[in-house]
Amino acid sequence: MPPKTILIDIEGVPPSHSPPFRTICPVTFVQTTLYPYALHALPAYLTQHWTTPLSNPLLTAFPPEHTTSPEALTWHIQALTAQNSKSPALKALQGHLWQSGYESGDITAPIYPDVLPAIRSWKEKGVKVYVYSSGSVKAQELFFRYSSEGDIRGVFDGFFDTKVGAKVEAGSYRRILRECGGGENGGGGDGWVFLSDHVGEVKAAKEAGMMGGVVVREGNAPLSEEDKEGMWVIEGGFAEVTEKLFAE
Helix, strand or coil: CCCCEEEECCEECCCCCCCCEECCCCCHHHHHHHHHHHHHHHHHHHHHHCCCCCCCHHHHCCCHHHCCCHHHHHHHHHHHHHCCCCCHHHHHHHHHHHHHHHHHCCCCECCCCCHHHHHHHHHHCCCEEEEECCCCHHHHHHHHHCECCECCHHHCCEEECHHHCCCCCHHHHHHHHHHCCCCHHHCCCCCEEEEECCHHHHHHHHHCCCEEEEECCCCCCCCCHHHHCCCEEECCHHHHHHHHHCCC
């Protein structure tokens, strides 16, 4: 039976000692464009918005011990960025800093060419499509507004970030189900498919009752035989997803 809802990841940035992951966007975009842009823009932003005591919610969201001075907060943010921290405070600030880069044309989000045609074909079949990424909802909306395919926010039914929980925890996917009315009391994922490059995330989605697929892109971290066990491994891009899920 074809799915009613497809939930997709954008991309993943692993720790520095691990290979990169990709679902619909090259991870190099984050590592070589977005993160450096935010760090470059940070000092000017702090100079403009620093007050004593702090009143900017984007800054007060960080632990007090790191907000004693602009220098202390800069060092903390640099460390979090190097660690690829999923800190909601960091993600929110990054999204705000990236906005000016997108709006000025300095940043354009690259999307694999097989992605948008597939999503549009799913929408034509009445399927709802949501995004779940570690980047803030604001950052996701900027990404899709200023993409290499133009403003494509309209093809999505909604966006989720780690405010619903960590992406490797089944409870996060259950919360998404509840918010979208999926399953009795949000406890069942029948008709839902989650697509990600990260095996741990797919396992969590499956634990929540969804069907899951691991998207393999050129340059992704190789999957072990243990990783592949019981998994739908997608090596043919989103065209393979369409062929498998909507085969007549």
